[in-house]
Every structure is written in C-alpha cells, then in structure tokens.
Amino acid sequence: MQQLPKLSANAIEILKTTKNLLAFSGGSDSTALFFILKELNIKFDVALVNYQTRKESSLEEEYAKQLAKQNNKECFTLTCKLENNNFEHNARSTRYTFFQEIIDKNAYDVLLTAHHLNDKFEWFLMQLSRGAGAVELSGMNEVEETQNFKTIRPLLHVEKKQIETFLHVNKIKYFLDASNNDKKYFRNQIRNEFSNAFCEKYANGIKKSFDYLQRDTKRLLPKNTQHIKNLYILENNEDDLINIRGIDKIVKKLGTLLSSASREEILRTKDCIVSSKIAVVFSQNKIYICPWIKITMDKKFKEACRVEKIPSKIRPYMYKENISIETIL
Structure with missing residues (x-):
C-alpha cells in the first residue's frame, strides 16, 4: 500500500507478540489503522459499538463485519441505545465496559485505539482551557498499562492529514460522522476552531513539545510504588499535588x-471509595489503593489488621487475594 503512515518501533515490537483487539468504528482513523496493521502482518480482531445515533450506524456495523470476514478476523459488536443526557460520557463508559468484557472473556493482551496527533493536541487544549497541570496536559500515552491489559495507540505521533492521504491514495472505504461537526460538543469546538488548523501548520513542533512534556511529567510522579497484585502502596508525600497524580495514574490502571x-473528595477525606469500585486510603506515611470489595473475613485476620493498623477499606481485598500483612508493613 502507498503512503503508509509509520508506526513507532516500540508499538510494532509489542504488537508482533500479543493478542490484539482493535476498537473499530468505520471512521477514517480506525479504518486506516485496520489496513496499516494488516499491511504490517500484525494479528488482531475488531470490536464495534453501534449506538444507533445515525442512519449510517447499521452500515458501519455491517462494514466492520464484512472486513473481519474477508480478513479472517473475529468481529465483536454491541448494539445499544443511550440517552442524550451526557451522551459522550455514557458512550465512553459503555464502550470501554464492552471492550473489557471481550478482553476478559477472550484473553486479549492489548486494546488498540486509533487516536492520533491531532487528538492528543485537542486533548491538550481542552485541559488547558479548564486549568490543568503538566501531568494532565501531557494527556494520553502511546502505551498505557491498565488492570489486565495494555492500551496501545500506534498512531499517536501521526498527523490526521497523513491518515486521510493514506485512505485517499489507496481508495479505502470509510464513513464520515457528521456529529463531529456539531459544536454543541466542547471537543468539536476545540477541534474545528483551533486544534486541527494549528496542528496542520505546526505538527513537528507539537510532536517535539509532547516528547519534552512526557519526559518532564515523569519527574513529577511518585517514584516509590509497592505493587502486590492490584494493591498499590505509595509514599504519602507532603505535597498533595504529587499524591493525587500518583493516585490518578494507579486508579486509571485499575x-x-x-x-x-x-x-477533591480523595484529598479532603483521605479515606474514600471511588466510583463504588476502588478504595483510596491515606495513613501517616503511606497511601493504599486497591479494588473495593465486600467479603466475610476471618476474625483472626481482622484482629491482626487492627493491631497493625491496616486500613479497614483495604482489608477485604487483602483477605480475598491472600496478601499477608507482613508484606505491606
């Protein structure tokens, strides 16, 4: 194929040895990534969510199934209908819950998404407009570890115009989503009024800036992290800004x-359950983060935890996973 956008050597090296699932929509970005991965002989399957929001939705689903069948790939689809209230948030939650279920059931190692340089810069501007620090501004990474899989964005350094050129030159079919021009969504305002034009003109400088920003933000994150299964223990820093950045990174992994x-609730209470899923508890010297569960515990274990002042919210997970008290003291 002509005008093949170049993926990073790091991404290719990982994807050659892993079981991969591509988040597919039928739009330009995920369609381009489908054909790029195919050209590089990287094995993958596809997953699509049909929100039934447009007349093309069913055609996009059919296109995904057609491509998968022609290329001997599994195609997982979910058809759903969401309320318009806070649609973007609900759609993302539904989408990633679906992906997680597929990954768990089929033992995929990697979730592939087609985010590109323009998306990264768009995120940067959105965070900048809201008031954000260096860690938040650096945004998405090419490779991110989550609870039991990696999320990899192979196109993150590739410009949108390179993707469009690749599709045009190779006459590859894809769908246009008219809702991307709807300015009632803040993301679309940023994209259409600022980020795309700026990125097209200054792409090389943006890439370099993101590289510098990525390296700089690593210095702002906690260094000493103890990890036992999905129980994470951070040092309790005097600077709560450093604490919340470390917590944010781990909670995202989970x-x-x-x-x-x-x-705000985490830093105010220093002892809370996030989204009814994750316990975050501060002690004098440490911060404990783990999945929040309810389970009946042995009395001896509970008493031993009390004596050693193990926070009550992390005890159930420790008991379920047979994590000894001695390993976290």
Whole structure:
C-alpha cells in the first residue's frame, strides 16, 4: 500500500507478540489503522459499538463485519441505545465496559485505539482551557498499562492529514460522522476552531513539545510504588499535588478515570471509595489503593489488621487475594 503512515518501533515490537483487539468504528482513523496493521502482518480482531445515533450506524456495523470476514478476523459488536443526557460520557463508559468484557472473556493482551496527533493536541487544549497541570496536559500515552491489559495507540505521533492521504491514495472505504461537526460538543469546538488548523501548520513542533512534556511529567510522579497484585502502596508525600497524580495514574490502571470531584473528595477525606469500585486510603506515611470489595473475613485476620493498623477499606481485598500483612508493613 502507498503512503503508509509509520508506526513507532516500540508499538510494532509489542504488537508482533500479543493478542490484539482493535476498537473499530468505520471512521477514517480506525479504518486506516485496520489496513496499516494488516499491511504490517500484525494479528488482531475488531470490536464495534453501534449506538444507533445515525442512519449510517447499521452500515458501519455491517462494514466492520464484512472486513473481519474477508480478513479472517473475529468481529465483536454491541448494539445499544443511550440517552442524550451526557451522551459522550455514557458512550465512553459503555464502550470501554464492552471492550473489557471481550478482553476478559477472550484473553486479549492489548486494546488498540486509533487516536492520533491531532487528538492528543485537542486533548491538550481542552485541559488547558479548564486549568490543568503538566501531568494532565501531557494527556494520553502511546502505551498505557491498565488492570489486565495494555492500551496501545500506534498512531499517536501521526498527523490526521497523513491518515486521510493514506485512505485517499489507496481508495479505502470509510464513513464520515457528521456529529463531529456539531459544536454543541466542547471537543468539536476545540477541534474545528483551533486544534486541527494549528496542528496542520505546526505538527513537528507539537510532536517535539509532547516528547519534552512526557519526559518532564515523569519527574513529577511518585517514584516509590509497592505493587502486590492490584494493591498499590505509595509514599504519602507532603505535597498533595504529587499524591493525587500518583493516585490518578494507579486508579486509571485499575480501569477508572478520576473526575475533578473525585480528586477533591480523595484529598479532603483521605479515606474514600471511588466510583463504588476502588478504595483510596491515606495513613501517616503511606497511601493504599486497591479494588473495593465486600467479603466475610476471618476474625483472626481482622484482629491482626487492627493491631497493625491496616486500613479497614483495604482489608477485604487483602483477605480475598491472600496478601499477608507482613508484606505491606
């Protein structure tokens, strides 16, 4: 194929040895990634969510099934109908819950998404407009570890215009989503009024800036993290900004995104359950983060935890996973 966008060597090296699932929509970005991966002989299957929001939705689903069948790939689909209230948030939650279920059931190692450089810069501007620090501004990474799989964005350094050129030159069919031009969505305002034009003109400088920003933000994150299964223990830093950045990164690994309200609650209470899923508890010197569960515990274990001042919210997970008290003292 002509005008093949170049994926990073790091992404290719990982994807050659893993079981991969592509988040597919039928739009330009995921369609381009489908054919790029195929050209590179990287094995993958596809997953699509049909929200039934447009007349093309069923055609996009059929296109995904057709491509999968022609290329001997599994195609997982979900058809659903969501309320218009807070649609973007609900759609993302539904989509990633669906992906997680597929990954768990079929033992995929990697979730592939088609985010590209323009998406990354768009996110940067959105965060900048809301008031954000360096960690938040650096945004999405090419490779991110989550609870039991990696999320890889192989096109993250590729410009949108390169993707469009690749599709045009190779006469590859894809669908246009008219809702991407609807300015009632803040993301679309940023994209259409600022990010696309700026990115097209200054792409090389943006790439370099993101590289610098990525390296700089690593210095702002906690270094000493103890990890036993899905129980994470951070040092309790005097600077709560460093603490919340470390917590945010770990909570994301466990499959949840922190809202501004959640961050404020964590720092205010120092002892809470996030989204009814994850326990975050501060002690004098440590911060404990783990899945929140309810389970009947042995009395001796509970008493031993009390004596050693193990926070009550992390005890059930420790008991279920047979994590000894001695390993976290």
